[in-house]
Amino acid sequence: xxxxxxxxxxxxxxxxxxxxxxxxxxxxxxxxxxxxxxxxxxxxxxxxxxxxxxxxxxxxxxxxxxxxxxxxxxxxxxxxxxxxxxxxxxxxxxxxxxxxxxxxxxxxxxxxxxxxxx
Numbered sequence: 001x002x003x004x005x006x007x008x009x010x011x012x013x014x015x016x017x018x019x020x021x022x023x024x025x026x027x028x029x030x031x032x033x034x035x036x037x038x039x040x041x042x043x044x045x046x047x048x049x050x051x052x053x054x055x056x057x058x059x060x061x062x063x064x065x066x067x068x069x070x071x072x073x074x075x076x077x078x079x080x081x082x083x084x085x086x087x088x089x090x091x092x093x094x095x096x097x098x099x100x101x102x103x104x105x106x107x108x109x110x111x112x113x114x115x116x117x118x
Contacts, residue, residue, distance in 0.1 A: 008067035013077070016070025020047070047071040 001010045020043065024032040028039050035043070051071035063069070068076075082088040094113045108114070 005073075006067075009073055012067040012070055013073045016047075016074065019070070044071070044074075047074075 001013065005013075020032050023046075024030065024035055024039075024043060027043065028035050032040060032043065048071050051069040067073075083093065092113060
């Protein structure tokens with residue numbers, strides 16, 4: 001985290017993870033990682049709903065001053081981590097180990113994955 005984002009977002013993310021654990025204990029009486037998939041989803045839906053209420057100019061000012069909401073950071077880091085992992089780059093995205101020439105506009109075949117690299 002130290003190399004990937006600013007200090008505000010680092011603190012927001014770490015505090016958000018602590019809040020998830022605290023809320024998991026208060027709602028389900030156990031740690032988040034020991035909850036069922038349904039319980040985990042319910043908890044994250046609550047965080048998503050809380051994050052979605054903040055829109056407009058005031059939300060942008062708050063995000064600038066305090067950092068992005070935890071749920072947005074969680075989604076952003078999850079997608080980025082998956083797409084840059086070996087599984088994400090080779091199985092979910094089309095991957096060319098040694099790319100040929102750059103083709104800025106190409107037609108994808110039916111059911112073809114998007115590209116991991118240009």
